[in-house]
Amino acid sequence: MANNAPEIDRETYWRTLMRRTLILLTVWFITGYVMSIFLAEPLNNIDFGGIPFGFWMAQQGSIFVFVSLVLIYAIATGQLDRQAGVEEDDDSTAAPGAAH
């Protein structure tokens, strides 16, 4: 690395990563708990392709959201790595013991 100067410093990298992590966890909580459990009863009054919506969220929808969250994280964090110049140089991050 170090060929070109990173766009953001490492402190900004970590702060940005923490903010995004919190946002993802908030979505995780809203879909997995608020919509699928706490509000399941009222949401069940909504018909979603033949299935009560609360039930569909709890047994299908939340799982699709979980997969998307992990996908978004992998893409967004990869970009952030490059911006801050902290992506791995080659194919091996750390052999056992190398990180400390």
Next chain:
Amino acid sequence: MGILGWTTFWVVVTFSLYIGIAIWSRVTSTKGFYVAGQGVPTLANGMAVGADWMSAASFISMAGLVSFMGFDGSVYLMGWTGGYVLLAILLAPFLRKFGEYTVPDFVGKRYYSNYARVIAAIAAIFVSFTYVAGQMRGVGVVFSRFLGELVEPLATGIGVEVITIGVVIGMAIVATYAVLGGMKGITYTQVAQYCVLIVAYTIPAVAIGFSLTGSPIPHVAIGEVLPQLDGLQQELGLDMYSGPFANLSMLNVFAITFVLMAGTAGLPHVIVRFYTVKTVKSARWSALWAIVFIAILYTVAPAVAMFSRYEILQSFSELGAMGMLESPRTSWIQTWAATGLIETSQWSEGMSANALLDTIDRDIIVLATPEIANLSPWVVGLVAAGGLAAALSTASGLMLVISSSLAHDVYGEIINPEASEQQRLRVGRFIIFVAIIGAGLLGIYPLGFVAEVVAFAFGLAAASFFPILVLGIFWKRCNKEGAIAGIVTGLSFTFIMIIMMRAHVALAEFGVTEPVFETFLGINAQGIGLVGMILNFVVTYFVTINTEEPPQEVQDLVEQIRYPRTLTAEELGEAAQSDS
């Protein structure tokens, strides 16, 4: 060929494949043995995580539980997938950067203490043994139903039960590839096992969905089946299938879902899989592949649950209990009654649908689904092979954790740090062999429902590992005093609570028939890990802020694992300055 012939065929084919992979992937180093040389491709690791993760409980028991619990069964569906979100964004990439062999390795180094390492090793062994008990039991259930006729003469010949033979064969297979190939053998066998189990799981769901609704996609077919099922439920005087909180209170649904998620993220056999990939980036992407591969099964499971319940209730409403016993359409009842997993002796004319469902063991639903829907025998046999793949793949991952905790963390790091590579490898192989025998004994002398036993492992993992791993990464100040106090409090609280609430199940024959208490603050034994986890967080926090901060090298280590690239000493120095 009948069911027995096809099952034998699939079992022989898949088992030969596993053994073939074992021979191909023999290892000669501890790095190969514990973390597959850290060279597992991202996609393959995703599949291996999937197989490692999806156990006998996921494959054999879960859809059955959902089928009987309706909406409330969502705890398993969400709990066992949502945990991967926590794992993927809070733990996996950072632990990969740390780059050691085991979870106790991280705990020992991050909390600069061999006590912490030993406590973590004990917790890892404890959690893994709880979990493995269910796997070997699953192997036994499959054997007794599908290969019972085949091994019966042998079993009577040596005077043991059929289930024992099944468990012994399962142990022999796992022993071959785990002892020879360690993590490498286990990983590549798991890739094969994932393919077997996912094909075996989805084929019946697709076939049944298609025959009921004309749609080959189970996720779409449920839109048509659910309204009919709910209608049938009402007709038979049952609660709506899609109605929440019929079996569990909202608080328990919340607590159990949370425990299963945090427990998933804290299970050592899952975490350690992320040590096997090459880079931090591939740890993130293999977490994605893992949840994708897992979600395939977990979104099909509700369909399997619905279809089988619909078929059973439909036959019941048309034929009545007595008619079901005689009709050739429901011949599956007779074959399963023979294994004792449906108690047809309690059936009577005019019995209620609820009473009928109560006589059917939850664990048989997935295995019986192809027969319930009258699919051809080769599908039935394939599902049996899939169930074995699920149980064996998880068992082998757990065996490796038990072995590495003892051989690497206790023997290699504490008892004999001077041990040579050869000695370590020999000890690792020996311990994995002993652990397999221990697991087999738990399968022959089972502790209870497959899924129930497994569910407790999650409570223990959520209350012990999850908090201190997360704090270890995101809170630099967290110190060893806090972590040790937290893990001990969380683990012992949860363990004692589970004993208080559930010991009567295992001790019934000793005259203990009543639990000391049913619930704690309204939370049952499966969800109690949530309280243990909160206690762990709170205790770790307060003990930490009242004791000394961790040494500079540990704070540097935490700084180091937060970034994918290896930081230079200079960069770490800057970070240390800006902290103070």
